Amino acid sequence: MTEDFEPQILAFTCNWCSYAGADLAGGSRIQYPTNIRIIRLMCSGRVDSLFILEAFRHGADGVLVTGCHLGDCHYVTGNMFTEFRVNLTKQALETVGLEPERLRLEWISASEGEKFARVVKEMVDGIRKIGKNPLRS
Amino acid sequence: MIKPRVGVYVCHCGTNIAGVVNVEDVTKYVEKLPNVVTAKHYVYMCSQPGQVLIKNDIKELNLNRIIVASCSPRMHEPTYQTALEEAGINPFFFEMANIREHVSWAHINEPERATEKAKDLIRMAIARACLLEPISKMEVNVTEKALVLGAGVAGITAAYDLAQMGFEVYLVEKESHVGGHLALLNQLSRSRDASEILTSLTQKLSTPKIKLLNNSEVVEFTGYVGNFKAKIVQKPRYVNAKCDLCGKCEDVCPINLPNRLNFGLNQRKAIHLPLPNSYPPIYVVDKENCNGCGNCLKICENGAINLNDKPLEIDVDVGMVIVTTGFEPYKPDGEFGYGKYKDVITQLTLERILSKNGPSKGELVTPSNGKSPKNIAFIMCVGSRQESCDNQTIKPINAYCSRYCCSSTLKNALLIKQNSPESNVYVIYRDIRTFERGNEELYRSCRASGITFIRFKQDVPPTVEKTSNNQLTVNVKDYLFKVNMEINVDLVVLVEGMVSRNDTDDVRFKFSITRSEDGFFQEAHAKMNPLNTFAEGIFIGGACQGPKDVEDTVLQASGAAAKAAIFLCRGKVVLDLVTATVDEERCTGCAKCVNVCPYKAIELDETKELVQVIEVKCKGCGSCSSTCPIGAVQVRHYRDKQILAMVENILPS
Numbered sequence: 001m002t003e004d005f006e007p008q009i010l011a012f013t014c015n016w017c018s019y020a021g022a023d024l025a026g027g028s029r030i031q032y033p034t035n036i037r038i039i040r041l042m043c044s045g046r047v048d049s050l051f052i053l054e055a056f057r058h059g060a061d062g063v064l065v066t067g068c069h070l071g072d073c074h075y076v077t078g079n080m081f082t083e084f085r086v087n088l089t090k091q092a093l094e095t096v097g098l099e100p101e102r103l104r105l106e107w108i109s110a111s112e113g114e115k116f117a118r119v120v121k122e123m124v125d126g127i128r129k130i131g132k133n134p135l136r137s
Numbered sequence: 138m139i140k141p142r143v144g145v146y147v148c149h150c151g152t153n154i155a156g157v158v159n160v161e162d163v164t165k166y167v168e169k170l171p172n173v174v175t176a177k178h179y180v181y182m183c184s185q186p187g188q189v190l191i192k193n194d195i196k197e198l199n200l201n202r203i204i205v206a207s208c209s210p211r212m213h214e215p216t217y218q219t220a221l222e223e224a225g226i227n228p229f230f231f232e233m234a235n236i237r238e239h240v241s242w243a244h245i246n247e248p249e250r251a252t253e254k255a256k257d258l259i260r261m262a263i264a265r266a267c268l269l270e271p272i273s274k275m276e277v278n279v280t281e282k283a284l285v286l287g288a289g290v291a292g293i294t295a296a297y298d299l300a301q302m303g304f305e306v307y308l309v310e311k312e313s314h315v316g317g318h319l320a321l322l323n324q325l326s327r328s329r330d331a332s333e334i335l336t337s338l339t340q341k342l343s344t345p346k347i348k349l350l351n352n353s354e355v356v357e358f359t360g361y362v363g364n365f366k367a368k369i370v371q372k373p374r375y376v377n378a379k380c381d382l383c384g385k386c387e388d389v390c391p392i393n394l395p396n397r398l399n400f401g402l403n404q405r406k407a408i409h410l411p412l413p414n415s416y417p418p419i420y421v422v423d424k425e426n427c428n429g430c431g432n433c434l435k436i437c438e439n440g441a442i443n444l445n446d447k448p449l450e451i452d453v454d455v456g457m458v459i460v461t462t463g464f465e466p467y468k469p470d471g472e473f474g475y476g477k478y479k480d481v482i483t484q485l486t487l488e489r490i491l492s493k494n495g496p497s498k499g500e501l502v503t504p505s506n507g508k509s510p511k512n513i514a515f516i517m518c519v520g521s522r523q524e525s526c527d528n529q530t531i532k533p534i535n536a537y538c539s540r541y542c543c544s545s546t547l548k549n550a551l552l553i554k555q556n557s558p559e560s561n562v563y564v565i566y567r568d569i570r571t572f573e574r575g576n577e578e579l580y581r582s583c584r585a586s587g588i589t590f591i592r593f594k595q596d597v598p599p600t601v602e603k604t605s606n607n608q609l610t611v612n613v614k615d616y617l618f619k620v621n622m623e624i625n626v627d628l629v630v631l632v633e634g635m636v637s638r639n640d641t642d643d644v645r646f647k648f649s650i651t652r653s654e655d656g657f658f659q660e661a662h663a664k665m666n667p668l669n670t671f672a673e674g675i676f677i678g679g680a681c682q683g684p685k686d687v688e689d690t691v692l693q694a695s696g697a698a699a700k701a702a703i704f705l706c707r708g709k710v711v712l713d714l715v716t717a718t719v720d721e722e723r724c725t726g727c728a729k730c731v732n733v734c735p736y737k738a739i740e741l742d743e744t745k746e747l748v749q750v751i752e753v754k755c756k757g758c759g760s761c762s763s764t765c766p767i768g769a770v771q772v773r774h775y776r777d778k779q780i781l782a783m784v785e786n787i788l789p790s
Contacts, residue, residue, distance in 0.1 A: 010787050015211075016651070016671055023209045026238030034250040037257055038239055039783050040210070042715075045733070046759030046775060054781055059788045071642075072651060074671060075758035076735035085763065111654040117243075136788070 007061040007127040016074035018066035024113030032117035045078025059136035148182035148207030157241035195224040206234040227271035264782040279363035280456040289317020291461035291679025291694035298698035300346035323492040339416035362674030373446030375422035386433035403496035457701035464680040467520025474601035510627030521634030539634035635684040716755035723769035730761035
C-alpha cells in the first residue's frame with residue numbers, strides 16, 4: 001500500500017558520533033529528504049523504549065535511533081544496551097500492531113556524513129511504502 | 138516553578154540559513170507559540186551585537202528561557218551559554234535548534250519544506266526549554282601532574298614543555314629506548330642529522346621533573362578530568378644504571394638474533410644496546426630469547442646485570458594526559474615484489490642502511506649481496522593515497538596523503554646522487570607535494586642534480602620483477618611521455634606511508650578517546666580544537682593524530698602541552714553537574730542501573746536499599762536512566778519529561 005503523504009520521522013542521535021555525522025552531512029552539503037527531526041541526547045544509551053513508543057503515539061511515522069559504532073561508544077558500553085532495548089521495542093511494536101520496520105537502529109560515526117544522509121533517504125522511502133502511522137491524526 | 142518566559146532568536150548566518158529558510162516566516166510562526174515572549178531574527182546571532190540583543194532582552198523582558206535557532210550546538214552552544222551567564226541567568230536555561238547543518242545546508246533546493254522543518258525544530262526546542270532546570274557547578278581540584286604516553290618526538294617535547302612549566306610528568310614508553318621512529322632515521326629533509334636531533338631531545342629528559350618509564354605500559358586507567366589514576370607496569374630491563382656500556386656482555390652472549398630495529402639486516406645478541414645512541418644508555422636483556430647461561434653476569438665488572446629482576450607496578454595520580462603514541466610505517470603486503478625480492482626495501486630500511494649507526498655503518502649496500510647499487514629506483518605513495526582497492530593489495534584503503542614522504546624521498550635520492558654521482562637514481566612518483574618551507578627548493582635541487590623523475594598514473598602502477606638473468610627490473614608507463622619504460626635496477630625503495638598503530642584500539646578503549654575513519658586518533662574539532670579529544674583532560678599530539686613530519690609533530694606536541702597546562706596551572710576544574718540523580722522516594726534498590734554504568738558511578742547502598750550516584754564519576758550518558766524500570770534515576774538536563782516534551786511536539790498541533 002502506498003499513500004501520498006510526507007512521512008514524519010523522529011531521530012534520536014548521540015552527541016558524539018551520529019549527531020556529529022549529521023552535522024558533517026550538512027557541512028558537506030550532502031542533500032537528503034527534509035522529513036527527519038533530530039533529538040540530540042548525550043548517548044544512544046539514553047534512548048528509553050518509552051521515548052520510542054511515545055513518538056509513535058504522537059504521530060511519528062518512523063523512529064530512527066543512531067549511535068556510535070559498537071566498541072566505539074563515547075561512554076564505552078552505552079550503545080550495547082541501546083541495541084538490546086531497540087530490539088525489545090520492535091517486538092512491542094509488533095504486539096500493538098505497528099510494523100517493526102518503522103523503527104530502525106543505525107551506527108553512524110562522526111565521519112559518516114554520507115551514511116547519515118543515505119540512512120535517512122532509505123528510511124523515508126521505506127516508510128513511504130509502509131504508509132502513514134495509523135495513530136497520526 | 139516560575140512561569141517560563143521564552144525568547145527565540147533566529148539566525149540568518151549571513152545567507153547560510155536565510156538563503157534557504159524564510160527566517161521572517163519562521164519568526165512569525167514561533168512568536169505565537171505558548172510561553173514565547175519575544176521572537177527575533179538577526180544576521181549573525183553569534184556576533185557581539187547578536188549576543189547583546191539576547192542579554193538586553195533577558196534584562197528588559199525578564200526572559201528566563203532562551204532559544205537560538207542557528208548552527209550546530211557543537212559549534213556555538215558554549216558561546217550562548219556564556220551570554221546567558223553574563224546576563225545573570227543559569228546557562229542551562231538554553232536550547233539550540235540546529236537549522237543550519239540539519240536544515241539549510243542539507244535541504245538547499247527545498248526552501249519551503251526547509252522552512253517548515255525549521256519551525257518544527259524550534260517548536261520542539263521551546264517545549265523542552267520550558268521544562269529545563271538550572272544546573273549547578275562543582276569545582277574539583279586538579280592533580281598537578283601529567284602522564285605522557287609514548288616517548289617519541291611528540292612525547293619528549295610535550296613532557297619537556299610541561300616540566301619547564303614546573304609540572305611533574307610521567308613519560309611512559311613501551312620500548313626500552315626512547316625516540317620512536319626518529320631514532321631509526323639517518324637524516325631529516327634539508328640535511329639535518331637525525332641523531333643530532335635525537336640527542337638534543339634526549340638531553341631534555343635529564344630534568345628531574347620528568348620520570349621516564351621505559352619498557353612500560355599503562356594497564357589500568359580510571360578517574361575523571363583532573364583526577365586520573367593510572368596503573369603502570371614496568372617490565373624489567375635486567376640491567377641497571379651501573380652499566381658503563383663496555384659491551385663485554387654482548388661479546389660473550391651466545392644468542393644471535395635478527396636485529397628488529399635494523400629490519401633483520403644484521404644480528405644482535407640477547408643482551409644488547411638497542412641502538413648505539415640509545416637513551417637511556419643502558420644495555421637490555423631480551424628475556425624471551427635469553428637462555429640464562431649467565432656469561433654476561435660473570436663478565437660484568439660493575440655487577441649491573443640481574444636476570445631475576447621482576448616487573449614493577451607503579452600507581453600514579455595525574456591531572457592531565459597527553460597521548461603521543463605515534464604511528465607505524467605501512468608494511469607493503471607483497472606489492473612491488475616486497476617480501477619476494479631481497480633488494481626491494483622500504484624507505485625506513487634505507488634510512489637504517491644509510492645511517493652511520495646502521496647495519497652497514499652508513500654505506501649504501503644492497504641487502505642481497507652487500508654490493509653498492511648503481512641503479513636505484515624509488516617508488517612513491519606506497520600505502521598512501523589509495524583511491525580504490527587495486528589488485529595488488531587487499532589491505533584497508535589509506536586514502537590520505539602521508540605528508541612526510543615526498544620531501545623524505547627527495548632528500549634520500551639527492552643524498553645518494555651526491556654521494557655517488559655516477560649512480561642512476563629514479564624517482565617514480567604520482568605527484569610531488571613538497572609543501573613545507575625549503576622543500577620546494579629541495580625539489581628543484583633534485584631536478585637539477587640528474588635524478589630521473591618518472592610520473593605514473595595510479596591506475597597503471599609500476600611493476601617490479603626479476604628477468605630470467607636474475608636482473609631486478611621496474612616496468613613503468615611514463616604518464617607524461619606516454620612511453621613504457623623498462624629499467625634495470627639494483628635496489629628498489631618503496632616509500633611507505635604512515636598508518637595508525639596496531640595498538641590504537643587498546644589505547645582508545647583505555648582512555649575513552651575515538652578514532653577517525655583513517656584509523657588515527659580523532660581530534661575534538663579539526664580546525665578549532667585539534668589537540669583536544671572528546672574526553673576531557675586527554676590531549677593528543679604528533680603522528681597518533683595523523684601523518685606528520687618532525688616539525689609538525691613538535692608544534693603539535695608543544696600545543697598539547699600548553700593545553701594541558703591550562704588546567705594544571707589553574708589547579709581546579711569546574712564541572713557542570715549534568716549527572717544522574719536518584720529519586721530516593723521511588724528507588725527500590727533493584728540496582729539494574731548499577732550494572733549498566735560504565736564508570737561505576739552508581740553504587741547500591743544495601744542497608745538503605747537504594748542506589749547512590751557518585752557525581753564526580755558520572756559522565757551523564759543516561760544509560761542508568763533508560764534502564765530504570767520506574768524512572769527513579771534521571772539525568773539532569775536530560776530528564777524523561779524534558780525529552781518527551783520534544784517527542785510530543787514532533788507534529789504541529
